[in-house]
Amino acid sequence: MNVTxxxxxxxxxxxxxxxxxxxxxxxxxxxxxxxxxxxxxAGVTIPMQAPLPAGLSETRIAAGRxxxxxxxxxxxxxxxxxxxLWRDWLPASGQRPAARPSFEIYRNTPxxxxxxxxxxxLYLPLG
Numbered sequence: 001m002n003v004t005x006x007x008x009x010x011x012x013x014x015x016x017x018x019x020x021x022x023x024x025x026x027x028x029x030x031x032x033x034x035x036x037x038x039x040x041x042a043g044v045t046i047p048m049q050a051p052l053p054a055g056l057s058e059t060r061i062a063a064g065r066x067x068x069x070x071x072x073x074x075x076x077x078x079x080x081x082x083x084x085l086w087r088d089w090l091p092a093s094g095q096r097p098a099a100r101p102s103f104e105i106y107r108n109t110p111x112x113x114x115x116x117x118x119x120x121x122l123y124l125p126l127g
Contacts, residue, residue, distance in 0.1 A: 003069045003089050005126065010063040014056040015043030062100045065126040074115040078104070085124055100125035
């Protein structure tokens with residue numbers, strides 16, 4: 001697992017709230033696409049001063065240090081990558097997790113990319 005540590009600025013995110021099992025988040029992706037006319041993401045970063053698109057809620061991803069790894073493959077493999085990041089990399093790294101949410105950034109979309117070529121960056125907050 002290739003992991004880098006990055007310091008990120010605060011990110012402003014316009015999102016559709018999803019409550020329920022994670023495997024049903026596709027419904028949130030569809031609602032976001034219909035509201036914002038953007039590609040299918042549960043949330044998208046927007047400039048700090050931009051107006052929030054109607055129907056979306058605003059959230060912020062705190063600035064700070066994050067461990068990042070990139071996964072290439074079908075989204076079904078993401079839980080195992082998260083598990084390896086927490087179970088294997090974090091204890092061996094000497095780093096400590098921070099009390100901030102982790103997040104994913106989808107670098108391409110299944111609308112025009114084969115499942116085995118999907119690229120997802122996983123971000124784990126560090127203290």
